[in-house]
Amino acid sequence: MKKNQKFLVAGIIIVVAIIYLVFMGVKESGVYFMTVAELKADHSRLAGEGVRISGTVIDGSIEDDVRNLNLNFNIKDEDGPDSSFVRVTYKDVKPDSFKPDVQVILEGKYDAANNLFKATTLLVKCPSRYEGEVPPPDYKPGSKVDAVEGIKNAD
Amino acid sequence: MLTDLGRISLILALPMAVYVIAASIIGIKKKDLRFVVSARRGIYAIFFLVGFASFTLFNAFIIDDFSLKYVAAYSERSQNIHYKISAFWGGNEGSLLFWLLGLTIFSALMAFQNRKEKNHRFIPYTYVVLMIIACFFLVLTTYTTNAFVHLPPDYIPPDGRGLNPMLQTYAMTIHPPALLWGYVGFSIPFAFAIAALISRELDAVWIKKTRRWTLFAWTILGAGNILGAWWAYDELGWGGFWAWDPVENASFMPWLLATAYLHSVMIQERRNMLKVWNMFLIIVIFSLTIFGTFLVRSGVLQSVHDFGVSEMGPYFIVFMAIMAIISFGLLFYRFDDLRSTNNQLESFISRESTFLLNNLILLGLAFATFWGTMFPLISELFTGNKITVGPPFFAQVNTPLFLTLLIITGICPLIGWRKASVDNLKKNFILPTLIMVITIILLLASGMRHVYAILSFSFSAFVLVTIGMEYYRGIRARKKLKGEGPLKALAMLLLKQRRRYGGYVVHIGIVLLFIGATGSTVFVKENAKSLRKGESMKIGQYTLTYDDIKAREKPSYYAVVVFLSVFKDGIKVDTIEPEKRWYNKFPEEPTSEVALKRSLKEDLFVLLAGLERDGTITVKGIINPLINWMWIGGIVAVIGGLYLLLPEGRRKKGSSNV
Incomplete structure (x- = not known):
């Protein structure tokens, strides 16, 4: 050779x-990447395997048990009806940017019988995060945040 | 208005670039140097036109000219001056202009460097290639993503919105320009490669002429990646530094291939081999830099951190397709000229073959990363189902490749060119192998059972010993020959044989990076807990106690700070203060300021993750062993790279070729 x-x-x-x-x-x-509608229609294909889904957090559905780090909420497809939702449970720290109506990407397993998605990762997708916006001409900055009751100033 | 002049200046640059292309081609065809000289002046002119346009935009940021939409969107009056400047590349429009600015600066520098070059016909062709790239970015920055859009007079806000607070860190002032100009830097060797293909001057001249450009681009692209990792770790608050996100991968892939290219061109320089391979690599690298610029802005892939979706996608796709077809077409057309007939590889045990292996592994890493990044698209295209792969995929596939690469880094310098003798191998390998085995035994004895970690640490020991031996031998030889003391000998080695011993500095940096990355990915400990005042939580041997909570009001933000006592093995060692901030202009997006207790052994990373109105907090604590070695390694590698870039000054011919 x-x-x-x-x-x-x-x-x-x-x-x-x-x-x-x-x-x-x-x-x-x-892992499959599905929308909420696809997950509900097609979950049999997963056969207990993990899946990644994306959806919008439904306003008013959030139950946040901070003491036990247990976050529960419903998500739907962005353009889907509120009635077609999946209940999500996530037992970890809530990301800063998590709030109603944001888009989230979740990874975890789907329990179809209870319509419950046990998420192991929760990412908030925020396409406008680094995208600048022009403030309106009458914009007044500095609506003061009132985060904690009876808090003293440090300096 | 100054910015209007800037805009006009940018618009004028496009016909000028077309002129340079035409003049270069006429100059080549008519063999008339006057046209080439005129084309070169055209390149200088474009640099001034684009430079002036960029200056007016910088100036608009500095004087708070909020009549410019871009300035109003990314800056505000109270912003620090360096954040005002870095807001230039904070958005899509500005970052593309910055790309173009880099390209025009580098093109002008290159043209100036080679102004007296009359022996090589390929120089004017490089003008053509560079100006075609410039035309593309000029079209984008003048027509599709114009940074000079004015707001209607009624809509001019009294103050801008300001740069996103997450981007207001030092790492983020340097990371984007390093990355962007790292990308741009590869346009120069690419232009030379294409010029060599067209002109059929296919020896190593184009490689020698661009060696420093390649090294420059490689170094700052590497620095950009490290800074991105540093920023993610310091600012994003998830405790890691690399998530294999599409945006990160986009800048990692060209860097991997550039690393391969830096090594494989040495074989062409020395042995006149691998000509096709080097051409192939530089074309792919260039394509990946454009692809990376595109991916960040396209919205094609789900990424947590990208620019908004914009409509420039089709432009990029068409440009990438045209460039790829022309480049690979040329490569195919010149294939017979490129094939080296007289030289061939002689032995598996030779410097050449370790370089080849290094190239294959790096190509494999880039391919695996590309495949994993694009898999959602690929799978959807072929099966109709979108399937994603996450960090586990990259860990599984890339880790064995990285480890192979690491050990080659150690083996390579020990093996001579062409063919190594058995004696030589014995002499060189005994000590490093011994140390490697001892490291493995010590790690096993200390209870470590993670196979990859053990391999990573022991391979690192192997590589460090081989590099140490190289320095030792060099110093000893100088001592014998010139009677120099060890320190002087070391300095002289670094000065006189820069490519070799400076290169080892880069290797040391990379090894330290491996050590840091291994420690902080394999041995991470974390814990999250909700705490009321006075309560404690444990992470590893640390205990954190929640002592107090206070507010801090600053001009641009409002912060809540919590004070936590840190106990290590029961003894109080520190108080740390993680905080959460609400910037006045981004009250909807609180950001977390991580508290870090750094040491060379490990970082204690504490995040104020949650905050209730009654003062209950959620704390996430992470122990990241050895992570600071990553940053140290990164700095060492970048310093090594910059050192290799320094002008060589007066030096006797031939002394650099070791």
């Missing part, structure tokens, strides 16, 4: 190994 051919064979072995790694990676950690 010529030397260059030897190198070619070695190279091909490495390339195949890398492709195999990628293939196994996708197979083992790939």
Whole structure:
């Protein structure tokens, strides 16, 4: 075998190994990405596997038990009806930007019988986050936040 | 108005760029140097036109000219001067203009560097390539994403909205320009590569001429990535530094391939081999820089941090397609010229083959990262189902590749070019292998069972020992030959054989980065708890006690600060003050200021995650072992890269070729 051919064979072995790694990676950690409607219609396909979903947090549905770090809320598709929702439960710290009507991306498992989504990760998608907006001409800055009752100033 | 002049100046740059392209081509065809000289002056002129336009925008930020929509959207009166300046690249329009500014500066510098170059026909072709890229960005910045839009007089606000508070950090002032100009920097070697292909001057001249440009782009793109990681860790408050988000991956992929390219061009320089491969790499790198610029703004992929969706997508796709077709078409067309006939690889055990392996692994990393990033699109296209892969995919696939890369970093310098002898191998490998084995035994004895972590740490030990040996030998040789003391010998090594010993400095930085990344991803401990005043929580050997809560009123924000006592093994060691801020202009988006207790061993990272009206707080604490070695490693690598960039000054010929 010529030397260059030897190198070619070695190279091909490495390339195949890398492709195999990628293939196994996708197979083992790939999850479906669904909308709320797709999840409700198609959950049988998941067979208990994890799934990633996105949706809008429905105003008025948030129950936040801070003491036990237990956040519950409903989500729906952005353009879907309020009636088609999934109940989400998330037992971790609530992100700063979490509030009614934001878009969230969740990962976790869906319990179809109880229409309950047990989320392990919660990301708030905020497309306007770094997008500047021009304030209106009559804009008055500094609506003071009243965060905590009876709090004293530090300095 | 000054900004109107700026806008006009930008509009004029486009026909000027077209002129440069035409003059260069005429100059080449008619073999008339006067046209080439005129084209070069045209490039200088474009630099002045775009430079002036950018200056007027900078100025608008500094003088608070809120009649400009872009300024009103990203700046405010009370903003610090350096945040006013960095607001320039805070948004889509400005960051594209900044891209263009970089390109015109680099093009002018390149043209100036090579102004006396008459031996190589390919120089005018580089003008053509660079100005085609410039035309694309000129069209974008003048027509689709114009930063110079004025607000109607009735709508001019008394004050701007201000830069998003999350972006008001030092890392964020430097991260975007480093990344953007890192991207832009690769346009120069790309232009030379295409010029070499067209002119058929396919030896290593174009590579030598662009070596420093490549290194420059590689260094600042790397610095940009590290700063992004630093910012994510310090500011975003989730405790990590890298999430394999599409936006992060977009800037990581060209850097990986540029690392491969920096190594593979050495083989072309020395052995006149791998010509096709190097062409292929630089074309892909350039494509990825445009792709990265595009991905951040496209809204194509779900990312947590991107610009808003804009309508420039089709422009980018068409531009990328055209550039890729032309470049790869040329590569194919010149394929026979590029194939090196006389040289071939001689042995598996040679410097060349370790470089090849390094290239394959880096390409594999870039491919895996690309595949994982694009998989939602790919799967939807072929199966109709959107399937995503997250951080677990990248951890699973990239970790073994990274580890292979790490060990090659150690092996490579020990093996000579062409073919290494068995004696040479024995002599070189005994000590590092011994230290590696001892490291493994010590780690196992200390109770560590994580295979990848053990490999990472012991490989790091191996690499550091090999680098140490290299320095030791160099110093010893100088001592013998010139009778220099060890410190002077070290300094002389770094001065006289910069490429080799400076390169090792970069390697040391990368190894430290590996150590930090391993520690802070594998051995993280975290705990979150809701606390009332006086209550405590545990993380690792630390205990945090909630002592007090107070408010801080500042001109631009209102903050709530909580005071937590830190006990380590029962002894009070510190008081930390994580806070939550409500900026006046962004009251809907509170931001968290993390409290960090840094040390070389570990960081204690404490986040005020939640806050109730009755003063109950939620605290999240994370212990990140070794994470500061990441930043130290990053700094060392960047310093090494910058050192390699310094002008070489007067030096005897040939002394640099080791």
